Amino acid sequence: MLVLLVVLSLLLLTAYFGESPSGRLHGVQRAFLTVVSPIQNGANKALKPVRDTIGWFGDTLNAKGQRDKLKRENNALRKQLVAEQGEKTSLRQLQALYHLDQLGAGEYHPVTATVVGKSPNIWYSTVTIDAGSNAGVHVDDPVVNGEGLVGKVAQVASDGAYVDLITDSSMGVSARLGKSTATGIVQPKVGEPGDLLLQYLPSTTQPNRGEFVVTSGTVASPDDSLYPPGLLIGQVTSVNEETGFKSVNVRPAVNLQNLDIVQVLTSSAGSRAAGIASLAEQLPAGKGDAGTEAGAEQYASAGGGG
Amino acid sequence: MSSGGSASLPLRLAAMLVLVTFVQVGVISEIPVFGVNADLSPLLVAFVGLLCGSTVGATYGFATGLLVDLLLLQTLGLSSLIFTLVGYFCGRVRELRDPQAALTPLLVGAAAVAASLVGYSLMEFMLGVDAPVSLELLRQIVLVTLVDAIIAVPLWLLVRAWLESALPDDPRRRRRRRRAYTTGGLSPLSRS
Numbered sequence: 001m002l003v004l005l006v007v008l009s010l011l012l013l014t015a016y017f018g019e020s021p022s023g024r025l026h027g028v029q030r031a032f033l034t035v036v037s038p039i040q041n042g043a044n045k046a047l048k049p050v051r052d053t054i055g056w057f058g059d060t061l062n063a064k065g066q067r068d069k070l071k072r073e074n075n076a077l078r079k080q081l082v083a084e085q086g087e088k089t090s091l092r093q094l095q096a097l098y099h100l101d102q103l104g105a106g107e108y109h110p111v112t113a114t115v116v117g118k119s120p121n122i123w124y125s126t127v128t129i130d131a132g133s134n135a136g137v138h139v140d141d142p143v144v145n146g147e148g149l150v151g152k153v154a155q156v157a158s159d160g161a162y163v164d165l166i167t168d169s170s171m172g173v174s175a176r177l178g179k180s181t182a183t184g185i186v187q188p189k190v191g192e193p194g195d196l197l198l199q200y201l202p203s204t205t206q207p208n209r210g211e212f213v214v215t216s217g218t219v220a221s222p223d224d225s226l227y228p229p230g231l232l233i234g235q236v237t238s239v240n241e242e243t244g245f246k247s248v249n250v251r252p253a254v255n256l257q258n259l260d261i262v263q264v265l266t267s268s269a270g271s272r273a274a275g276i277a278s279l280a281e282q283l284p285a286g287k288g289d290a291g292t293e294a295g296a297e298q299y300a301s302a303g304g305g306g
Numbered sequence: 307m308s309s310g311g312s313a314s315l316p317l318r319l320a321a322m323l324v325l326v327t328f329v330q331v332g333v334i335s336e337i338p339v340f341g342v343n344a345d346l347s348p349l350l351v352a353f354v355g356l357l358c359g360s361t362v363g364a365t366y367g368f369a370t371g372l373l374v375d376l377l378l379l380q381t382l383g384l385s386s387l388i389f390t391l392v393g394y395f396c397g398r399v400r401e402l403r404d405p406q407a408a409l410t411p412l413l414v415g416a417a418a419v420a421a422s423l424v425g426y427s428l429m430e431f432m433l434g435v436d437a438p439v440s441l442e443l444l445r446q447i448v449l450v451t452l453v454d455a456i457i458a459v460p461l462w463l464l465v466r467a468w469l470e471s472a473l474p475d476d477p478r479r480r481r482r483r484r485r486a487y488t489t490g491g492l493s494p495l496s497r498s
Contacts (some may be wrong), residue, residue: 001361005368005390012383017433025382032376043328051333118335119378120343122423123430123448126379128331162379169430169437190435191443237363257338284423 013086021139030157033128033137037160038118040240041130044116055258076210108142108228108265111135115259117162123190125151125165127259132159136266145262148232148253149173149215153264161264165256166233167193175233177248178212180205186233193257196234196250207248211236212239274280316360319354319432320364322468326350327373342449345419346461347374350456351464352418353411354398357473360397367393381433388425392418415458416451425449 016025047197113131131137143150143163151165164171167188175198176183182205184198213236217229224292234250329345337343351370355363370393371386396414399405405414427443 002364002390002394007366008389009368009383009387009390010372013381013387014383016382025417029376029379029382033379036377040328040332044332047329047332048487054333117331117377118343119334119380120345120347121378121380121426122342122443122450124378124380125425127380169435171437189435189442189496190430190437190439191440191446193446195440197438204409248361258336 030155033160034157040116099136110263111266112263113287125168127163129161129163132157132161134158137264142265144261150254150262174216175213176216183216183268197247198250199247201246203246205246207236207239209236213250318469318472339453340449344453344457348392348419348422349415349461351393352415353392353462355396356414357469359401360394363393363397364390384408388422392422411457411462412458416455419454420451422490
């Protein structure tokens, strides 16, 4: 019996690992999600009081420390806001000039969803949400909440979807440092769910502790970033010196341990990738660097099977 | 042992699997303790092996792994493989040693969790990891094992209470019988 079950597991593992995300076993997972998502939604609602009660104790303990920290952040952000008002005006003019506004967050239609399940596994950072293809959700749609970027949609069923969080080992997001134009790839560090790594920054970059890291949303080639530009990913906590490149450790802005309501940024009509591709053809040439970074993001995301 | 009791065992096991998996995904996974989440699945598989033996333990491990992989979009077959082995070896512990100490569920549960986490990590490395892996992973494994060890005994009591009446050969009953004979109690033969 043991041998039979082990062989069966190995067969499943081999077949699943070898097939594409549109393969038969992935299809079984999607079908399973379609079947269980109504049950999961019901169970989530029934168990919410239990979760809230337990969560209340933890929240109360953390509240005091968070209040002091937020006061300090609020003061710093107020100063920053004043300084950036002028830059915002210039940015609007530049976006209009290059038609970049067509790819901003306004291009996306947010679909609000509730998180109904979360993986306990330290190797997989995924959550299940209660919105699927019926609500217009597609694979690879970005997922955000009020704090910043949460992740992207990995699989979709009719009334539910799996979301890979930014800390999932399959993720890679093209990002830039807030105060500079230096871009790199944000990847998770397996084993450290509260820490991300912004890699491949040019060696000339001078990152500062506390600096914001946002999605770069590069728009120069057909295989572009999945994420609109300017979504907050996190803040720099430390800088690592490496040969050739620099990398920085980033603390995610979103509290991924406590997700409840999220928004899926769905595209308006048809495939967003196709929309980006057609628009990219209209853009002037000479943005090869950005295209390389976006390609690296695609590579990093696709590499893990996501 | 009643035949009705044996027949209800698969039903009780299935009901427990579904209930615990949904509670895990919907509640436990959203409550961090020391920065990690408790994982009930390996504990459950270990306790079923410890109560029901290696064959049932391995089968239950396979079913649990399959459900977890399907429900959480994980690599299909990976959890099945690990939980099958965990269930089997916990069942063998019962068959070979039949431990009765009060700390048995805690020790077996912690060992099962640690083995499943290490096994999972090894398999992930073998399959290829795209992201950098931190040494903090070891700390995570230790923390999850400790958190699971804390909840092991209460979970064991619940699992045993739920399955006890359906078990074909309950170790506690067997122990009570053995104690009755050795302390001067009458055997069924001498009574008749």
